[in-house]
Amino acid sequence: MSDRAIRTIAVAGGGIVGQSAAVAFARALPDTRVTVVETKLDPAALADVLPTTWPGVAHFHAAIGIDEGELVRAGIATHHLGTMFEGWSASGLEWVHSFGDYGKPIGAIPFDHLWWRAHGAGDALPYDHYSVGAALARARKFVHPAADARSLGSRYQYGLRLDPPAYLERLRKQAAASGVASIASDIAEIELRNGFIAALLLDDGSRVEADLFIDCTGPSARLISLVDGSFEDWSLWLPFDRLQLSEQRSDTVPSTADRAFATDEGWTIEWPLRDRTIQGELRVGGSGIALARGRRLRPWVGNVLALGDAAIALDPLHGMNIDLAQRAIMLALELLPTREFDPVETGEYNRRFDLVTRRVRDFIALHYLRSGRTNGVWADLAAREPPDSLARTLDQYEYRARLPFHEEESVTRDSWTASLMGLGVLPIHGDPQAAGIPLDKITNAMRNLAAEIEQSVAGVPNYADYLKRIGR
Amino acid sequence: MTAAALVNQLGHACEVRLIESEEIGIVGVGEATLPHIRFFVEALGIDEADFMKATHATFKLGIAFHDFGRIGTHYLHPFGSFGASLNNVPFHHYWLRLHAAGRGGEIWDTSICNVMTDECRFEPPADGGALYNYAYQFDATLFGPYLRNYSVARGAVRTEGKVVEVELDSESAKVAALKLESGERIEGDLFVDCSGFRALLIGQTLKEEWEDWSHWLPCDRAVAMPCVPKGEGIEPYTRAHAMSAGWRWRIPLQHRVGNGYVYSSAHTSDDEAAEALRAAVEGAPMADPRVLKFRAGRRKRSWSRNVVSIGLASGFLEPLESTSIYLVQGAIAQLIEMFPIGRIRDDDVAEFNRAVDVEYDRIRDFLILHYHATTRDDSSFWDHVRTMDVPDSLHEKIRLWQRSARVEKYSQGLFFEPSWIAVYLGQGIIPEGWDQRVNGPSLDQLDAALDRLRRQLAERVAAMPSHRDFLSSRNASIGGPP
Numbered sequence: 001m002s003d004r005a006i007r008t009i010a011v012a013g014g015g016i017v018g019q020s021a022a023v024a025f026a027r028a029l030p031d032t033r034v035t036v037v038e039t040k041l042d043p044a045a046l047a048d049v050l051p052t053t054w055p056g057v058a059h060f061h062a063a064i065g066i067d068e069g070e071l072v073r074a075g076i077a078t079h080h081l082g083t084m085f086e087g088w089s090a091s092g093l094e095w096v097h098s099f100g101d102y103g104k105p106i107g108a109i110p111f112d113h114l115w116w117r118a119h120g121a122g123d124a125l126p127y128d129h130y131s132v133g134a135a136l137a138r139a140r141k142f143v144h145p146a147a148d149a150r151s152l153g154s155r156y157q158y159g160l161r162l163d164p165p166a167y168l169e170r171l172r173k174q175a176a177a178s179g180v181a182s183i184a185s186d187i188a189e190i191e192l193r194n195g196f197i198a199a200l201l202l203d204d205g206s207r208v209e210a211d212l213f214i215d216c217t218g219p220s221a222r223l224i225s226l227v228d229g230s231f232e233d234w235s236l237w238l239p240f241d242r243l244q245l246s247e248q249r250s251d252t253v254p255s256t257a258d259r260a261f262a263t264d265e266g267w268t269i270e271w272p273l274r275d276r277t278i279q280g281e282l283r284v285g286g287s288g289i290a291l292a293r294g295r296r297l298r299p300w301v302g303n304v305l306a307l308g309d310a311a312i313a314l315d316p317l318h319g320m321n322i323d324l325a326q327r328a329i330m331l332a333l334e335l336l337p338t339r340e341f342d343p344v345e346t347g348e349y350n351r352r353f354d355l356v357t358r359r360v361r362d363f364i365a366l367h368y369l370r371s372g373r374t375n376g377v378w379a380d381l382a383a384r385e386p387p388d389s390l391a392r393t394l395d396q397y398e399y400r401a402r403l404p405f406h407e408e409e410s411v412t413r414d415s416w417t418a419s420l421m422g423l424g425v426l427p428i429h430g431d432p433q434a435a436g437i438p439l440d441k442i443t444n445a446m447r448n449l450a451a452e453i454e455q456s457v458a459g460v461p462n463y464a465d466y467l468k469r470i471g472r
Numbered sequence: 473m474t475a476a477a478l479v480n481q482l483g484h485a486c487e488v489r490l491i492e493s494e495e496i497g498i499v500g501v502g503e504a505t506l507p508h509i510r511f512f513v514e515a516l517g518i519d520e521a522d523f524m525k526a527t528h529a530t531f532k533l534g535i536a537f538h539d540f541g542r543i544g545t546h547y548l549h550p551f552g553s554f555g556a557s558l559n560n561v562p563f564h565h566y567w568l569r570l571h572a573a574g575r576g577g578e579i580w581d582t583s584i585c586n587v588m589t590d591e592c593r594f595e596p597p598a599d600g601g602a603l604y605n606y607a608y609q610f611d612a613t614l615f616g617p618y619l620r621n622y623s624v625a626r627g628a629v630r631t632e633g634k635v636v637e638v639e640l641d642s643e644s645a646k647v648a649a650l651k652l653e654s655g656e657r658i659e660g661d662l663f664v665d666c667s668g669f670r671a672l673l674i675g676q677t678l679k680e681e682w683e684d685w686s687h688w689l690p691c692d693r694a695v696a697m698p699c700v701p702k703g704e705g706i707e708p709y710t711r712a713h714a715m716s717a718g719w720r721w722r723i724p725l726q727h728r729v730g731n732g733y734v735y736s737s738a739h740t741s742d743d744e745a746a747e748a749l750r751a752a753v754e755g756a757p758m759a760d761p762r763v764l765k766f767r768a769g770r771r772k773r774s775w776s777r778n779v780v781s782i783g784l785a786s787g788f789l790e791p792l793e794s795t796s797i798y799l800v801q802g803a804i805a806q807l808i809e810m811f812p813i814g815r816i817r818d819d820d821v822a823e824f825n826r827a828v829d830v831e832y833d834r835i836r837d838f839l840i841l842h843y844h845a846t847t848r849d850d851s852s853f854w855d856h857v858r859t860m861d862v863p864d865s866l867h868e869k870i871r872l873w874q875r876s877a878r879v880e881k882y883s884q885g886l887f888f889e890p891s892w893i894a895v896y897l898g899q900g901i902i903p904e905g906w907d908q909r910v911n912g913p914s915l916d917q918l919d920a921a922l923d924r925l926r927r928q929l930a931e932r933v934a935a936m937p938s939h940r941d942f943l944s945s946r947n948a949s950i951g952g953p954p
Contacts, residue, residue, distance in 0.1 A: 005908045028559075028909050063560070108515075334560070335878060338905045344871045348878060395819050402809065404823060407882050429813045436484040 004338040006211045007032055010200060012187060012223055013216030014038030015048030016164065017308030017325045019171035021214050023064045024329045026178040029336075035208060036175065036182040037200060044289045045218025047308035049245070051164055051271045051278060052080060052258060052319025053326070055099045055157035056410075060326040066174060068160065073471050075274040076167050077160040078254045079463070081137035083269075083318065085422055086261040090372025093126060095422030096257060097318070098133030100145075100156030102414045104449060106437055112417040113401055113434035114442045116427060123443045125450055127421035132156050134418075135453050137257035141460045152456050159323075161258075163273045183208070190226055196302045196341075197223060211339050213304050219292045221310040228304075230297035237365035237387060239377070240266055240315050244281040244288035251275075253464040260317065264376025269316055280316055284377045291315055295357050300346040305332055312357050317364045324360060327410065328353055355408035362390035363411045363419070370394070370425050394425075401427035473512070473797075474664050474782055475623040477804045480516050482811060488628040489658060490620065491650065495634065503612035504532060504710040504723045504794040506886070507551050507605040512801050516622065521950045524943075526618050528726040529610035531594045531708045531939060533585040535794065539714040540899055542847050547898025548709065549793070550585030552604030553890045555925060564893050565907040568877055570918050572906075579897060581926055583890075585709075587933040592705040594939040607794070609710060609723045609730075631658065635667075638677045646778040647673060662812060665781040669788070674771060674781035681772045688840050688863065689768035690856065691718045691790050695745045696732035696762050700755035708939040712792060713752070716740065716851040720752055721791065726943060728758055734790050739853040766790075768836075774828045775821045780807055787832055792842055795835050798886060802831050831885050837866040838887050838895070845870070845899035870901065877903040 006029070011022045014036050026034040041048060061068060071077035082098030089095070103111025111130065118124035128134040133156030136142060146153035175182065189201040200208040215223035235241065254272035261268055266283040281288070292313035299311035308325040331353060337345035368381050369390070386394060389406065393416075396402040403416055420426075461469075475490045513523055523529070534550040555563030563582065570576025580586045584604050588594060597604055624630050633652040641648040649659045665673035674680050686692060701724060711722035718735035733749040740748075746761040770787025774780065782803040789795055810824045843857035844866075862870075869880045869892070879892045896903075910918075937945075 004905050005911065030912050032908070330560075333909065334907075336876075336908055338876055340875075342871070342875050344868055345875050345878070347868075348872055348880060352881065392819075392823075396823065399817070400813055400820070405884055407884065432485045432811050432813060433481055433808065436482070 004340065006336065006339050008210040009034045009212045009214060010208045010210035011036045011214045011216055012039060012200060013218065014182065015041050015045060015216060016168050016171060016322065017047050018216035019168060019175050020326065021216060021307055021329050022180045023171060023175045023178050024333065026175070026180045027064055028333050034180045035210070036180055037187065037202065037208060038182055038184040039186050039217060042218035042220060044291065045309040046316055047321040047325045048218065049164055050316050050319060050321055051161045051273060052322070053159040053162060054320060054323035055159050056323055056326060057160050060330065063330065064174060066170065069470065071160065071170065076163050076170060078272065078274055079142045079256055080159040080161045080258065081133050081142065081156065081256045083258040083260050084137065086259065088262045088367065088371050088373070089422060089424040091424055095126065095418065096128045096134035096137050097415065097418045097422065098131050098137050098156060099158060100133040100414065101131065102127060102418055103130040104445065106445065109434045109437065110413060112421070113431045116401060116430050117434060117439060118443050118446055121439055124446060128418060130446065130449055130453065132453050132456060135457045136460060139457050140255045140257070140463055141457065142256045142463045142466050143460045152452055161271055161273060187222060190223060192226060195227055197227065197304055211303060215304055215306040215310045216308050218309045219313050221296065221306055224296060224299070224301060224304045224306040224310060228298050228301040232294050232297055234294040234361055236384060237361065237369065238293040238315055239284055239368060239381065240282040241291050241293070242283045242286050242288040243291055243316070246279050247276050248279065249276045253467065256463055258319065262371065262373060264378070266377055282315060298350050299353060300349045302341050314360065314364060317367060320360050324357065327356060352408055355406065356410055358389055359406050359409040359411055362387060362393060363416065365390055366419060367423065370423050372424055398425065398427055400429050401431050473619055473800055474666055474804050475628045476516055476619045477808065479623050479626040479628045481808050483627055488623065489660065490623060490628050490630045491633065491635065491658065493634045494632060503615065503797060504609045504791070505607040506794055506798045507607045508798050508801060509607055518622065521946050523618065524608065525947050525950060527610035527614040529608045530706055530724055530726055530943065532607040532609050532710060533589050533604065533708045535710045535712055536589065537712050537842070537898060540842055541845060542900065543850065547580060547894060548586050548589055549891055549894040550583040550604070551606055552583050552585045554579055554893060555582040559909065561907050561909045562889065565877055565910045566918055568903060568906040569910050570915060570922070573915055575915060575919055576922060582922070584929050584933065587929050588936065589707065589709045591933060592707055592939050593933055593936040594708045594942050595936045609725055611725055631656065635672060638673060647677065661778065663779050665779055665785045666783050668784040669766060671781065671785040673779045674776060674785050678776050678779055680776050683769050683772050685768040685836060688836065688860065689790060690736040690738060691734045692765065692767050693737050693742065694732045694734045694764045695742065695749050696764065697749055697753065697760070698728045698730050698758040699753040700758060701729045702754040704940070705938065706940045706943065710794060715748060717853040719792065720749065729755065736853055739851065770832045773825050774803065775824045778816055786828065789832065789835055789839060792839050793835065795886065799831060803828055833865070834885050834887065837863060837869065840866055841895055842899070845895065845901050847900065873901060874903055876905040877907065
């Protein structure tokens with residue numbers, strides 16, 4: 001085996017994705033030498049420039065030895081409980097997509113079935129009022145989830161917002177400490193041999209050989225596009241193709257919710273950091289960063305693995321760009337092939353990553369194809385035929401409140417129902433099993449839960465107090 | 473099973489009628505199950521001890537395969553994992569690294585199920601099943617009536633009688649009613665075909681096409697014969713012994729042992745098979761050998777129009793991995809999930825059929841592996857299965873394993889990583905590589921960790937009661953005759 005193992009890895013691209021990959025590979029594979037080629041950053045590589053992560057960031061940071069508390073105290077990270085959506089639904093009602101549970105099931109009956117019945121009887125608050133995470137986000141508060149799984153305070157999760165330049169610096173430090181070598185230079189030429197990459201020839205005259213090349217060059221995908229050109233275009237379902245980023249200084253304590261508000265022209269997202277807020281405006285056409293939307297059919301081909309925007313390009317709704325990159329890194333480690341890179345090995349990676357990305361695409365596309373907006377750029381979106389897997393989800397949900405199971409799906413039932421309910425996509429029929437539960441049992445349980453959540457949130461200090469307590 | 477689950481979960485939404493005839497026997501020859509059956513029994517609110525006593529059931533920790541990869545070898549497919557993951561890397565990668573260096577011993581005793589079955593000990597997992605799980609071996613001829621009583625007590629209307637005619641609606645071509653020998657006519661919105669191989673509705677009436685898999689799974693008959701158990705202990709597992717034209721099961725119940733030889737009629741005769749079975753069973757026969765005929769495959773559509781076929785009416789896979797009852801249970805769960813609302817929608821039917829197909833296809837691949845991964849060349853049967861073409865989906869799974877010890881991942885359905893590992897390794901497919909992340913610690917460190925693990929498992933099992941003692945005290949705990 002030892003002669004089959006990957007011994008050297010070259011990472012092309014020194015942004016957040018490239019550095020994350022370098023640290024993760026170097027730490028997991030102690031007998032492998034990792035070199036990062038820090039090429040010029042591409043502003044269209046969203047996974048390298050956006051601040052938002054999902055709760056999986058905790059798992060990833062644990063794997064690369066970065067401590068959350070340290071990031072928060074250094075002012076690099078703030079806590080992120082979810083996103084407030086404004087102007088998306090026909091009713092005009094805003095909602096919070098939070099990470100964690102919405103309501104409590106009764107037996108094996110999911111909460112959304114119960115809520116639907118109570119809602120039909122006119123006896124329900126908006127769906128997100130039954131989520132502790134959403135309630136905390138609305139109140140702009142934060143506290144770490146409780147460890148006791150029985151307590152209400154354990155039923156939410158959080159991601160981090162990471163100040164991109166500062167976070168990149170921190171990753172660089174971690175890379176150096178993990179034995180990663182780095183070269184600041186652009187790539188002049190790429191040497192191919194038998195469909196594999198043999199070496200990168202750099203502007204500074206050096207030549208970097210490796211067993212495995214990781215392409216983190218952003219949407220230009222400079223490495224993988226040389227060995228495989230296949231790209232699946234998703235622009236029909238993800239219509240927003242221009243992103244305008246801006247920053248505003250801020251002296252106030254950041255909210256624990258991001259904010260995404262829609263207008264006839266498009267939508268705008270706000271990510272509050274410690275000292276400033278980054279704002280992204282999404283439009284169809286016009287000026288700004290041009291966004292690719294789609295994925296490489298084969299992000300791993302031979303000895304080239306594409307990560308981040310080189311593998312999958314999404315707009316920033318829900319901020320899943322870094323999350324996908326981190327998942328891809330962990331999956332690549334889980335399935336790391338032998339040095340021969342048998343297509344059956346890389347094929348398993350491609351199969352599984354494909355399953356993850358499709359459903360992320362579906363989840364984002366849901367917000368466009370089923371928004372309640374009918375004017376401006378939104379006018380024709382509802383009439384577009386969704387991708388097959390989303391069409392199945394919509395058919396099953398809109399008729400009978402069912403969400404079909406998908407292998408490898410990273411978007412939870414709670415996330416789906418939060419957005420479906422928030423957008424005002426309600427089923428025609430409830431689940432037949434849920435009909436067996438007496439209505440007053442459901443409404444009583446919901447009233448109690450709402451009261452419990454209110455009380456629980458009232459007892460949580462403001463985010464400012466939280467930050468003060470941990471030394472910020 | 474279907475009636476029981478329907479009255480329990482959808483009793484408020486539909487009326488359930490159960491039509492069965494005492495004159496028509498059931499295949500049930502003693503049934504080995506998989507751990508999923510526990511959830512089924514539990515969801516019905518049935519008391520495990522009561523149910524086990526009524527069906528003479530025993531506990532089952534896995535299936536022991538003898539002589540499959542090579543004559544003289546055996547391994548257990550355990551209902552539990554091997555070792556434990558470390559640093560996100562599954563245990564077997566560590567073991568493979570040691571094994572390649574000629575160290576690390578056998579992998580088998582790193583699964584607690586193996587230690588328990590070796591010593592015939594049993595106790596239910598205290599941790600809810602994280603380390604190991606269990607299933608039952610019971611008398612299927614008693615399980616049916618047990619569930620019938622359950623269903624009738626909860627509102628199912630049972631009618632004894634034979635169906636003599638199936639009436640189709642002239643417009644919709646759906647099944648409108650069943651006519652019984654007594655003259656009674658029973659209407660329904662939805663008909664569930666649990667008529668077994670006869671497939672009265674889905675096959676005989678609707679003529680839904682059958683996809684034949686006998687080129688991959690050539691066994692098409694079984695001869696069954698229970699016998700008196702020999703010896704004191706009761707094995708908490710099912711045995712499968714490879715034979716010259718198939719394999720033989722041994723299922724220990726509380727009061728008897730179920731035996732049967734599953735064979736390919738192209739490679740041996742009924743008489744030869746019965747003779748081989750007689751020669752192999754351990755105790756006095758409790759009945760004459762009985763021959764059953766079947767063929768491997770499934771309906772292209774298990775649900776068609778207003779007929780849902782469940783069990784053998786929908787498909788058949790030989791009992792090598794005790795999957796029959798699971799397939800029934802899985803189809804019932806899907807039926808409840810896709811239960812028609814208002815009308816039968818094509819989209820819902822497609823969802824059901826898709827889910828059932830996935831289950832069948834995966835089990836099919838797993839079963840074929842048991843035949844194909846072999847070096848046996850001692851009979852025309854083994855020559856055939858060893859050299860036959862296998863489905864592409866299985867071929868890729870095997871290659872993925874051979875390269876670097878990865879198991880194709882899925883999380884819904886049957887047979888996850890430990891099951892595949894057991895059969896791959898048990899039948900001699902040793903991967904060339906493994907996860908590079910295990911190369912950190914030294915071999916001595918890994919060896920020491922493995923020793924610790926084995927000691928812990930041995931100590932834990934030594935404190936468990938014997939399987940027989942555990943069953944006796946369970947039976948005694950609910951009173952009545954032992």
